[in-house]
């Protein structure tokens with residue numbers, strides 16, 4: 001790079017660094033990933049292919065260390081999933097997809113439309129409930145989200161449902177009262193299901209940049225996260241910021257969204273993800 | 279208020295008597311890190327740093343001191359000023375306005391999934407109402423579950439009509455809506471389209487078709503302020519296909535730095551027209567370069 005000048009080694013590192021940065025891996029995580037690469041170079045390894053392999057192995061370890069399967073409906077009845085995230089990240093759509101998987105496996109699913117704020121949010125979830133073969137619990141717009149959660153769980157317990165998935169309104173971590181509302185929803189769940197929610201999934205837009213980590217941290221403070229769903233990876237974005245969330249917060253990525261249709265959900269495959277990234 | 283990155287940059291220059299290639303290097307490096315964290319496109323950062331370097335090595339600015347004398351600015355302050363000036367310059371013009379003087383004026387909203395098009399459609403309608411206009415909204419997203427319902431709710435809230443015909447394709451819908459607007463005296467038509475990937479050829483063709491059919495006065499690219507390095511890839515393709523007239527950056531009430539504003543402006547040459555500052559329909563602001571420049575630089 002002309003601006004900072006340097007040796008062949010510097011150029012090679014600069015190149016690897018750029019590959020990571022344009023994939024939204026971010027400065028801190030890129031540094032963390034390139035440290036073993038620098039070490040390898042210091043030990044005389046200058047083969048670009050081999051150095052790239054060192055880089056990929058480091059990234060793979062970051063993801064594998066925290067890999068964990070979803071909690072199972074066989075262990076909890078009902079299995080309670082709380083889905084959270086910023087506006088437009090893909091929560092409602094992902095819930096439709098996840099519900100469809102459970103129904104396909106013969107499980108009964110209840111969806112709680114706890115987004116009582118955004119225009120036609122419950123109508124949107126209603127369409128997904130129908131497509132997936134799940135039951136919907138909804139109140140009218142403006143109702144208390146906690147009340148919807150309560151009713152959905154009560155119904156789940158009462159009817160012996162296998163899974164209850166709670167959809168929440170999109171919110172930005174900078175809006176204090178909305179983050180507190182999330183904590184309240186968590187408390188409502190624990191009242192009826194003491195060891196719940198069994199999964200609290202942060203849905204992250206795959207096109208998102210460096211705000212992802214502070215976002216994840218804030219949401220985690222409001223309601224302890226158990227995993228991440230990364231959406232919109234069918235686009236051109238690489239989703240590199242999930243490496244920061246994984247390595248910094250030790251949260252596993254459970255699913256990725258690869259489209260807008262009901263089947264466009266895949267369990268997270270670290271190797272495939274890294275192959276697409278670098 | 280300088281961000282840590284920017285503070286670090288200027289710290290490197292403290293006590294220097296003048297700016298040189300050598301002492302600028304670490305300062306530029308710090309600014310680079312700060313801009314990466316602000317989600318500015320990597321190539322745009324390179325371009326920005328090259329310009330700042332040139333400006334910094336240029337003539338040292340003199341300003342009037344409190345006692346009225348002309349004094350040299352410190353190298354540190356000269357560097358800061360070079361950064362802000364270059365950023366504001368690259369961010370482009372303010373008050374570009376909205377061209378809605380057609381009969382009817384037509385605005386087409388486009389962008390990636392979930393970027394805030396439908397909400398911004400509502401916000402623009404509210405703004406136009408306050409300017410004495412009579413907007414008509416077109417529910418041209420026939421794909422997303424309850425997208426039409428969503429726009430209908432917004433229309434009801436504002437007491438603005440929403441044009442929608444079940445089963446009709448977006449191109450025909452838009453054409454009919456414009457004809458309808460003319461016949462009932464609505465003077466601005468805002469077409470809310472479905473979110474789509476820039477690489478989805480069929481759906482991008484649909485947008486090209488809509489544009490070719492109704493010839494909008496404005497095509498607004500709506501972009502989420504939290505977007506990362508994908509901003510340029512996406513904006514470039516939308517611009518190549520549609521030659522949009524401007525863009526809107528949404529969700530700026532969050533704490534994402536919004537570097538996409540600089541990247542998209544720089545790469546497409548198109549102006550930032552509006553900023554979305556919240557979910558409510560009154561949360562739309564006209565673009566102001568200084569505020570956004572400060573936010574991006576930190």
Ligand SMILES: Nc1nc2c(ncn2[C@@H]2O[C@H](COP(=O)(O)OP(=O)(O)OP(=O)(O)O)[C@@H](O)[C@H]2O)c(=O)[nH]1
Nearest residue numbers: 087088089090091092093170232257258259391392
């Ligand atoms: N291409 C693509 N689009 C997606 C994916 N997941 C969701 N979307 C789209 O993203 C948009 C937003 O999805 P929603 O499910 O409404 O997002 P949300 O997080 O519930 O939004 P709010 O409730 O408004 O915060 C919709 O147009 C979805 O179809 C994905 O994996 N790929």
Ligand SMILES: Nc1nc2c(ncn2[C@@H]2O[C@H](COP(=O)(O)OP(=O)(O)OP(=O)(O)O)[C@@H](O)[C@H]2O)c(=O)[nH]1
Nearest residue numbers: 087088391392393394395396397473529554555556
């Ligand atoms: N906080 C905040 N939220 C916003 C802003 N603009 C839109 N939103 C929210 O972002 C989410 C997505 O907004 P939509 O208007 O549905 O986005 P869209 O582009 O029409 O989505 P698709 O039609 O699915 O592509 C909703 O929850 C909106 O309330 C904004 O400026 N600030």
Ligand SMILES: [Mg+2]
Nearest residue numbers: 091092115121
């Ligand atoms: Mg939703």
Ligand SMILES: [Mg+2]
Nearest residue numbers: 395396419425
């Ligand atoms: Mg929409």
